[in-house]
Amino acid sequence: MSETDSLDNMIDQMSAARPYADIEDGVFERLKYPERTLKVTLPIHHDDGRVQVYEGYRCQFDSARGPYKGGVRYHPSVTRREVEALAGWMTWKTALMDLPYGGAKGGIIVDPREFSDRETERLTRRYTEGIRRMIGPDMDVPAPDINTGPQTMAWMMDTYSMYAGYVIPDVVTGKPPSIGGTAGRVEATGRGVAITADHAFEYFERDLTEATVAIQGFGNVGSVAARLLDQRGATIVAVSDVTGGTYSGDGLDIAALEGHVEQTGGVAGFGGGQAIGNDDLLRLDVDVLCPAALENAITVDVAEELRAELVLEAANGPTTVAADEILRERDIPVVPDILTNAGGVIVSYLEWVQNSQQYSWDLEQVNADLERRISTAFEDTLDAFAERETPDLRTAAYAVALERVGGAHEVRGLFP
Ligand code: NAD
Numbered sequence: 001m002s003e004t005d006s007l008d009n010m011i012d013q014m015s016a017a018r019p020y021a022d023i024e025d026g027v028f029e030r031l032k033y034p035e036r037t038l039k040v041t042l043p044i045h046h047d048d049g050r051v052q053v054y055e056g057y058r059c060q061f062d063s064a065r066g067p068y069k070g071g072v073r074y075h076p077s078v079t080r081r082e083v084e085a086l087a088g089w090m091t092w093k094t095a096l097m098d099l100p101y102g103g104a105k106g107g108i109i110v111d112p113r114e115f116s117d118r119e120t121e122r123l124t125r126r127y128t129e130g131i132r133r134m135i136g137p138d139m140d141v142p143a144p145d146i147n148t149g150p151q152t153m154a155w156m157m158d159t160y161s162m163y164a165g166y167v168i169p170d171v172v173t174g175k176p177p178s179i180g181g182t183a184g185r186v187e188a189t190g191r192g193v194a195i196t197a198d199h200a201f202e203y204f205e206r207d208l209t210e211a212t213v214a215i216q217g218f219g220n221v222g223s224v225a226a227r228l229l230d231q232r233g234a235t236i237v238a239v240s241d242v243t244g245g246t247y248s249g250d251g252l253d254i255a256a257l258e259g260h261v262e263q264t265g266g267v268a269g270f271g272g273g274q275a276i277g278n279d280d281l282l283r284l285d286v287d288v289l290c291p292a293a294l295e296n297a298i299t300v301d302v303a304e305e306l307r308a309e310l311v312l313e314a315a316n317g318p319t320t321v322a323a324d325e326i327l328r329e330r331d332i333p334v335v336p337d338i339l340t341n342a343g344g345v346i347v348s349y350l351e352w353v354q355n356s357q358q359y360s361w362d363l364e365q366v367n368a369d370l371e372r373r374i375s376t377a378f379e380d381t382l383d384a385f386a387e388r389e390t391p392d393l394r395t396a397a398y399a400v401a402l403e404r405v406g407g408a409h410e411v412r413g414l415f416p
Contacts, residue, residue, distance in 0.1 A: 003320050004296040006085035012321045014088075017398030020388045023406035026414070031091075031405065034061040034084045040130030042108065044122045054123060056108035058131040060140055061087035064408035067138055068104035069094055069345060071145030072127075072152070074120075075294075078107035082295070086145075089316050090345070092401035093338040096377050099349045104140050106131065112147050121155050128159040135160065137170040137356065143348045144174040146294070149220065150186065154179055170355035173348035182351035184366040185344075190224020191367065192343015192374050193290065193314045197229060199378045200310060200335050209233030212251075212286040214308070216240050216278060217293030218267050221314050221341065223258060225292060230254045234288070238281045241293070244268030247276040247284075283307060291318035298323045306332060313337040328392050336394035338401065339374075339381055346373050 001008050011032050018028060037059040043051055057080055060068040070090040073083075083105050091103025108127055112120050134140055144153060153172045157179060160171045169180030177183065184191070201208040211234045215222050218241040226236050235251040243266025246252060253272050260270045268275070282289065282302050289308035291297040295317035298306065303323035311327065311334040313319060319327070319334060327334055347370055354360050361369075377397075385396035 003299060003322050005081060006295050006317050007081040007088075009317060009321045010085040010088045013394060013398055014092075014402065016321075017390070017395045017402055020384070020390050020395060020399040021402040021406065023402050024410060027406045027409045028402070030409070030414075031062065031402070034059050034087055035063065036060050036134075037080060037084060038131060038134060039080065040127065042123060042126045042130060044119065044126055046119055047116050054108055054110050056106065056127050056130065057083040058106040058134060058140070059083045059087040059104060060134065061103040061105075062091045062405060063102035064405055064412060065095060066100035066102055068140035069099075069101040069143070069348065070104035070106070071143045071344075072106040072108075072148050072156075073145040074108050074110050074112045074123075074147040076109060076111045077294070078109045083107045085295075086316055089338060091405060092398060093342050093345055095401040095404040096338050096380070096397055097342050097346055097373055098377070098404065099345065099373075101141075101345070101349065104142075105145075106142055107145075120152070124152050124155040125159045128156045129163075132160055132163060135171060137168060137352070141170065141348070141352060142172045143344070144220070146219070150174060150176040150181060153181075170352050173351040174344075175351070180351070180355050182347060182354055182366055183361065183363040184370070185347045185351055186220065187224045187228075188347035188370060189221045189314070189341050189344035190226075190228055191370060192346065193221065193225040193292075193312060193340055194228035194232060195343070195371055195374050196335055196340045196378065197234075197288070197312055198232070199375065200312065200333075203382065204310070204333070206287070211235065211288055212237045213288040213290060214238040214281050214284045214286045215290045215292055215314075216281055216297055217291065217315060218257075218261060219292070221344075222290070222292030223261070225290060225314055226252075226254050227258070237286060238273075238276055238284055239267055240276065240278050240281050241267045245276040245278060245281050246270040246273035247281070248273035288312055291315045294318070296320055298327075300326060303327050303330075306330075308332065311335070313340050316341065324392070324394065334392065334394060336397050339377055339393070339397050342374055342377065343370055346370050
């Protein structure tokens with residue numbers, strides 16, 4: 001088994017929580033397998049007239065508690081096993097947040113940075129056509145993930161609605177506000193990360209205003225987390241993205257960095273700090289390390305040399321199971337992804353609810369609901385950690401989630 005196989009890692013995380021969860025053996029067994037994964041072939045015209053064929057997936061992992069829910073990722077490293085792992089993580093996340101959803105994920109193997117907007121639109125519409133028979137407001141509701149955002153969701157919603165002959169906003173979440181997107185969705189995941197940081201610091205009796213933070217990834221999640229942690233008084237000393245990293249011991253000017261990224265397309269070349277590579281960023285002597293990019297950022301090699309005092313998992317699956325074990329031995333707590341980055345799916349749920357009621361909430365109401373739900377999940381995780389004496393917070397979070405999904409399967413029964 002490879003250390004970085006996300007599907008193996010996801011199943012190992014479930015298995016580690018198995019002894020701490022009251023769940024039937026037969027139910028646990030079936031939860032190790034996704035319900036279905038569709039592979040689609042996507043031929044599109046490039047702007048120069050060339051036809052190129054791409055491949056994509058949609059995995060529906062489990063729907064015992066409600067419609068499948070999960071993002072769509074455009075990235076060259078997408079694989080079937082990665083999409084299935086991400087769909088599993090969505091299942092545990094929606095259950096931990098106690099949302100009436102299952103888990104799903106989608107992805108296309110592509111580097112959209114090489115695409116024009118027209119090409120990305122054609123690819124998105126073709127992908128939506130490919131998966132449209134398995135999605136829908138009551139069936140499976142996609143959302144943004146790496147290299148996708150509100151515009152991608154608008155094209156998906158439009159394509160799906162065109163086939164139906166009328167507008168169906170709630171087929172996706174994370175839409176622009178003009179077509180039913182909710183206030184607060186763009187910031188939701190980063191806001192959830194900041195709220196989780198508040199709770200973690202309170203739990204560990206530390207002061208966030210005295211903390212230094214390094215963040216890997218400066219996209220939707222990483223940039224908002226940086227801004228909100230900075231506003232809370234933490235010192236963001238390092239940030240990186242796919243173009244490079246920047247470091248300043250006195251703290252980076254996050255607004256200036258956001259302006260630089262907007263202008264140049266990446267963190268590299270930022271004048272307000274020194275250049276730093278990813279390997280060094282992950283090993284910085286900081287209070288908080290916040291991986292907010294891809295899976296497998298923290299492997300055994302990194303875990304052995306990691307100097308942060310707390311890991312806040314904003315990305316999905318950033319720590320391998322083998323690395324997690326080392327961090328546990330080294331007494332470095334990890335606040336797990338299915339808790340830390342759940343703000344996005346919470347506000348996606350609120351968008352879906354507003355769409356189905358044809359009603360809209362203001363930002364204050366959305367943010368208050370987000371804070372209440374993620375804070376309750378944090379408490380549920382801490383309670384499981386204390387009462388069941390789980391080895392770490394991840395196992396506690398999984399025990400809660402497994403029992404909720406397992407309980408739904410038990411009362412529904414096994415068909416036929
Ligand atoms: P994004 O595409 O907006 O940003 C990804 C960022 O990671 C970019 O800054 C990119 O340059 C950077 N990156 C990629 N490879 C890197 C590398 N090797 N080293 C350093 N940086 C690298 O995507 P996002 O929506 O911010 O997603 C980031 C993570 O958060 C993913 O794991 C995603 O699954 C997870 N997540 C996202 C949401 C959401 O609402 N968007 C919700 C929950 C979890």
